Amino acid sequence: MIGRVIAAKEISARELTSTVAHLGVEFSIYLSGSHPTNQLERLYLEVEQPPLVMLEESHKSGHTNHPLSSRGRYLLGTAHLPINNKGSGVLIVGLQQALIEQQILDFRYSALIVLLITALFITPLAIYLMNRGLLHPLKRLTDGVHKLRKGEYIKVEGTKGDDELGELATSFNNMVDELKRREDQLRTLSMATEQSPVSVLISTPDCFIEYVNPQFEKTSGFIANEIVGHSMKFFFQQSKLAPDQIKELKEAVAAGNGWFGEFSPCKKSGERYSLRISISPIKLADGTISHHLYIAEDITEQKRGEEILRSSQKMDAIGQLTGGIAHDFNNILGIIMGNLELLKMGLKNQPKELNRIERALTSTQRGAQLTRKLLGFSRQDHRGQELTQINQFIEGMHELIAKSITAIIRVETQLADDLWSVEIDPGDLEDAILNLSLNARDAMPKGGLLVIETANKHLDANYVKLHPNAHEGDYVMVSVSDTGMGMSAEARKKIFDPFFTTKQLGKGTGLGLSMVYGFVQRSGGHIQLYSEEGKGSTFHIYLPRALGEHDEQIDEEQTEIPRGDETILIVDDEETLSEIAESYLQQLGYRTQVASNGKEALNMLAETENIDLIFSDVVMPGGIDGYHLAFAAVKQRPTIRVLLTSGFTSKREEFTNGEQKIYLKLAANLLGKPYNLRELALAVRQALDE
Known part of the structure; x- marks a missing residue:
């Protein structure tokens, strides 16, 4: 329905026309009895009941008395009108379709404009509110997740509240805090493991290695790639564990218990070293063993120090024991000798008995000499010490x-210029050098070379670290070297023990080297033996430089140490000595590489072009010693420089390796062990500058 027209009062046609005109519609009033066209009249009558009827008037009808003002399609509304009791009429109100459609179109345009205007103002606001309330927090959360994936622990800021987004942001931030805390713990644990001074290994439950730390690589010589994936049984099988220890270890690991013990595996170079190791299971929350943790401490130096300490304590104990025995034995011999002398005086006319008494006296005198040696070994006092110039003393000896040894042995001396003075008992020094010379003679039954050398030496902290019974300071070194049979490792451990000898029965008392050891100890010095079976022996005696001497010496601390930036390949089977040499050379500015044997050194030389000098030990395992390495290296690269170092003296090396010119030159320039920073710097610079 369009609407209603309510007549509240009687109105005239003019008033009706005016009223309806305000509605913007066309209308006609027909009274009963009026004469519109028959066709229209019939139509109006027919549509009397429906409230709305659409009518289209045709031009062809020819009707001129049309009730509406214009032609076209109309929307008509009719109503019966009682008028002045004179009858009834019909009110016809028509809205032209074009006008309706125009108004509808105008309304649509207006509505569209309103919508567009609304969209222009409301949409940005809605987008802003949506971004602020939903999209921005979601983007911050998304960015936080991406950063978390990259390892950046950044919290989501500006997203607070009790709604779902606020709770999500709070949960995310809590997760970030927890992850950061755990990563910090893992990082700390990882740094502690990587920087640990002890070796750390982790294996699977069936003992296959998954991880080793850098200290293990440094200690064992194996790199991680060479050891990861291998079984721990490899180490235990070569570790000299007793069968009952191996059984105990296997049972402990199988039962998920810990184990603690010591064993001696081999390094990559083949050198054996000592480890103190503890094994612990790593268990999950349900008690299942996921891994085994191995903590291994290298106690090689500790064992060596303990051995030196035990040896020193043993020597002290033996000294005290032999001193007491020798003193009592001397008293006994004194009584015997005195009574024999009295008997000799009373039996002047009995030649047979006098002959027996003379033999007995000779034997007691030999016994007295033996006791004097024992007392010399055990004596701790400093009687008879005086300022001594060792070079002059050796020249006098x-x-x-030369008379004490055979003619087939050549004796040579190499005495350093400006040698420091020492405060010792000259008689003890004479006995020591003579005893060492006689031992060298016995070690060279087919002839050879005996070399006595002197040099000023400074024993530094690195040397003391390797030899705990030595003390840091300035010393005069006296070396006695031979080219004889050398000694086994077992013999070297006992060489200074009283009565220990490698000679045949009756050919030695075993007290000569004990006396040398006693003299060195009384003098506050240090003695070191270098020996290889079949290669000879060298004894280095270090006697403290005399205090308060006024010899005009160059202050070494004020002289400039030569430096360089060349690359030096260090070759030594003793890892500790390699580390010391590497530390010295790096302090001097050189670049360094390290090899543990001759074969490895030649491989590195073939793979690396910028090696300027090889600094190698002489005696090494593997069939390639320092001289053979030098020969092969020069053949491979003629411009390479080589500097050798050894505990043997340079003169001795010249004699044993002088058959080739290159060996003779290497021996002449040999750097003797031990060496300090200054000595190494001078020798390396000289070798590089030749």
Whole structure:
């Protein structure tokens, strides 16, 4: 329905026309009895009941008395009108379709404009509110997740509240805090493991290695890639564990218990070293063993120090024991000798008995000499010490030494210039050098070379670290070297023990080297033996430089140490010595590489072009010693420089390796062990500058 027209009062046609005109519609009033066209009249009558009827008037009808003002399609509304009791009429109100459609179109345009205007103002606001309330927090959360994936622990800021987004942001931030805390813990644990001074290994429950730390690589010589994936049984099988220890270890690991013990595996170079190791299971929350943790401490130096300490304590104990025995034995011999002398005086006319008494006296005198040696070994006092110039002393002994050994042994001396003075008992020094010379003679039954050398030496902290019974300071070194049979490792451990000898029965008392050891100890010095079976032996005696001497010496601390930036390949089977040499050379500015044997050194030389000098030990395992390495290296690269180092003296090396010119030159320039920073710097610079 369009609407209603309510007549509240009687109105005239003019008033009706005016009223309806305000509605913007066309209308006609027909009274009963009026004469519109028959066709229209019939139509109006027919549509009397429906409230709305659409009518289209045709031009062809020819009707001119049309009730509406214009032609076209109309929307008509009719109503019966009682008028002045004179009858009834019909009110016809028509809205032209074009006008309706135009108004509808105008309304649509207006509505569209309103919608567009609304969209222009409301949409950005809605987008802003949506971004602020939903999209921005979601984007911050998304960015936080991406950063978390990259390892950046950044919280989501500006997203607070009690709604779902606020709870989500709070949960995310809590997760970030927890992850960061755990990563910090893992990082700390990882740094502690990587920087640990002890070796750390982790294996699977069936003992296959999954991880080793850098200290293990440094200690064992194996790199991680060479050891990861291998079984721990490899280490235990070569570790000299007793069968009952191996059984105990297997049972402990199988039962998920810990184990603690010591064993001696081999390094990559083949050198054996000592480890103190603890094994612990790593268990999950349900008690299942996921891994085994191995903590291994290298106690090689500790064992060596303990051995030196035990040896020193043993020597002290033996000294005290032999001193007491020798003193009592001397008293006994004194009584015997005195009574024999009295008997000799009373039996002057009995030649047979006098002969027996003379033999007995000779034997007691030999016994007295033996006790004097024992007392010399055990004596701790400093009686008879005086300021001594060792070079002059050795020159004075040269003839005595030459007469004491056979003619097939050549005796040479190499005495350093400006040698420091020492405060010792000259008689003890004479006995020591003579005893060492006689031992060298016995080690060279087919002839050879005996070399006595002197040098000023400074024993530094690195040397003391390797030899705990030594003390840091300035020393005069006296070396006695031979080219004889050398000694086994077992013999070297006992060489200074009283009565220990490698000679045949009756050919030695075993007290000569004990006396040398006692003299060195009384003098506050240090003695070191270098020996290889079949290669000879060298004894280095270090006697403290005399305090308060006024010899005009160059202050070494004020002289400039030569430096460089060349690359040096260090070759030594002793890892500790390699580390010391590497530390010294790096302090001097050189670049360094390290090899543990001759074969490895030659491989590195073939793979690396910028090696300028090889600094190698002489005696090494593997069939390639320092001289053979030098020969092969020069053949491979003629411009390479080589500097050798050894505990043997340079003169001795010249004699044993002088058959080739290159060996003779290497031996002449040999750097003797031990060496300090200054000595190494001078020798390396000289070798590089030749």
